[in-house]
Amino acid sequence: MFVNRMPRYEILSPDAIEVLDRGWRRIVSEIGVQFVKPEAVELFAAAGQRTDGETVFLDPEFVLEQVAKAPREFDLQARNPANNVHIGGDHMVFSGVYGPPFVREGAVRRDATMTDFRRFSMLAQSFPELDSAGGVICEPNDAPLDSRHLDMIFALQTLTDKIYMGNVVSGANARDTIAMTEILFGSREAIEATPATVSLINCNSPLRWDDRMLDAQFEYNRANQPVVLTPFLLMGAMSPVSIPATLAQQLAEALAGIALSQLVREGCPVIFGSFLSNIDMQSGSPCFGTPESAIGLLCTGQIARHFGLPFRSGGGLTSSQVADAQAGYEALMTLLPTFLAGTNFVMHAAGWLEGGLVSGYEKFIVDVELLRMLREEFTPLEIDEASLAFGAHEEVGHGGHFLGAAHTMERFRTCFYRPLLSNSQNFERWNREGGKDANIRAGEIAQRTLDAYEPPPLDSAVRAELEDYVSRRRKELGD
């Protein structure tokens, strides 16, 4: 996995962090946070916090005491140990796009299907730049609503041997995810000892954690499986039109959610989540890859480190409909700060299109190229006497060229980044080969990758047990 040993780009002064610190403290104590689940409110009340219906008024010091119980770093196991990951510190985990109901493939935009879900899983399995296909890599609209989570988990478990994200639609779905994870990893004990699935719990911002997400959170916390507690903040809609105000709100929501997790099970692993962008104030549409979101991301990284928590943010976000120039620059406008901030868990790292409504095959390839480039760019340069290659200068002298120099000949295969998608052919050759833009080439690469896909080996008894579980539960759910 990728370990980011480059410096962090930090833009908040100690004074600024202090202002933000006062901000979240005032929000949680004076306005409070709603938890739409009586069991959650009871846990807070039992721990001495003032409650009023669903609203919990939190003592900031109490929140910090709870937050301090969460591990600063932890491991997550994959069924192929080579794909295990570490969450926190300088480590970065990359996971595919999450949530879109639609897909785009070439000129066609359509409802996503279970076949698409499987194909995106196969793409994610094929590229080492992704540590996970994600969870809801697209919403398979052709599968029955009540049982499709079983098909999705099964696909992630069998078509990939990487970590995968759990279902959070309900507590029951979370229990299914955990049960299937127990089957894959052998026992409840095995996954409680080292977690094996990670799940996204979104806040219904501002300041409300809803029942279904909380039901799922409780299941995962109890099973010691990490959750990404994520304020969902499109400034102007779910938070004020001010980055500092939004950062304070994000802290209030995330820290309150993390405090709850530690009341459910002390020491259970959590990730400080951030999903922070803004809406277009003229149309109300969400915007991605904006300057505001990049600033928010850089600040979030610094804040998460301040509180000693691994954090989730970033990805290849864009509002664009297609994998065009806008998609390219907006994705990088988020992904480059993702690396500058040293983001520990990166959702939506590949495939995100159209503000998250579409999983794009071409966009997936664009993003993989960006991840490959950035991993190279964020690998520290080794500078020593030998790297100065003085001998090459002695050999070439003035006005010559280094193409045939001994130093070059020894290194030419590996000395530079070799692109997956980017093209540097001259015009004549590019034209002769069809004059294909990056979008067309990306579609071809996606298809070639799918054609070459080979499923990772899986013990047939385990597979059969998973199939039995899926078919039994599907019947119980009436699908």
Place this chain on the structure above:
Amino acid sequence: MFVNRMPRYEILSPDAIEVLDRGWRRIVSEIGVQFVKPEAVELFAAAGQRTDGETVFLDPEFVLEQVAKAPREFDLQARNPANNVHIGGDHMVFSGVYGPPFVREGAVRRDATMTDFRRFSMLAQSFPELDSAGGVICEPNDAPLDSRHLDMIFALQTLTDKIYMGNVVSGANARDTIAMTEILFGSREAIEATPATVSLINCNSPLRWDDRMLDAQFEYNRANQPVVLTPFLLMGAMSPVSIPATLAQQLAEALAGIALSQLVREGCPVIFGSFLSNIDMQSGSPCFGTPESAIGLLCTGQIARHFGLPFRSGGGLTSSQVADAQAGYEALMTLLPTFLAGTNFVMHAAGWLEGGLVSGYEKFIVDVELLRMLREEFTPLEIDEASLAFGAHEEVGHGGHFLGAAHTMERFRTCFYRPLLSNSQNFERWNREGGKDANIRAGEIAQRTLDAYEPPPLDSAVRAELEDYVSRRRKELGD
């Protein structure tokens, strides 16, 4: 103009800088630098440096003494004082693409003409994100070779009221640039007191400064007009396949060129230039927007500051043939580090396509959008009690939205970045409006901008004098 008050992203340790420092010292003293102009070699010899034919073996301490005579920062005047710029410190100057013989407009790629040159000048004049149209914004192949520099300077002087770059094809062309600049600014004294044109002097890397560029450099140095002394480094061809070796070579070449400038005229303004990328080792094609070039750029900024020199680097570079996803991400892969490094003079900031062979109309608009976004992103956030907008939280509470909140209503017009090109329309609306990708929309914006262009006012006597100069010199040159 833009002042970058965000932190610099520095990746070189003091030890690494020391290794690079030893590297350039060894190159200039042991291998030496060639100057293909007897007058240059004589100046070095007279200053006590050992010479052998065209090769000058430089004492590093002597080089540093000369470099110390160059100003750390200086002003450059435009004919509209509102467009004056400051070179150095936290200031960033943005200038258009420089050098392409071809243009691309939509699906058409063709030889550039004087009409294209004028249209790109008009575009540069229209966007405040550009401080200069540049110099050879494209090579007008329909104008006679010997006199086209006159037409180009005249176009830059009359169609824009911003700073412009001088011609460097020969000493005579440089003299014409200076003469026309004297006319525009009133006198030689006026432009010697505050320079009014800046010129690009490229090194014929490795380690050779050629005659025609040196002839031009001498003219500009003598007239106190700044030159950008730029090693031209495509790793693998003009320098070793090692970033540290290339950085040491870049220092050797640039510092030697700067030392010469101070022998020509002590205290004349210079800019430490960098043009650093790599070739594809399979095809030999130059590659842009690569991880290697981004790393080189970040290092160059840190090195230039170490030597107290304003520096040139960056831009919206790409190898792509069209303004597609590759063009978008490669441009930003260079432009974002351009801002992280606090680059003082940014050539190729808009319009660069196809490895610098093409000036692209659509790409110009893509780049202007990137510059607009990055200027916003690199403006420090103000974080104080008021920015926390606590009242908005009191107003909205839990699970509501901020769209109609008083805090939002007071700020909605200016609170977020408003894009020029990026589109966040929903799919139905985008589709209804023609389903245009960023490339098509950029072409429309370019045309609309040209249609709305109004020439900046110019004193008719000055214009007549410039016209006289051009027509007299054209006759002398036999065109």
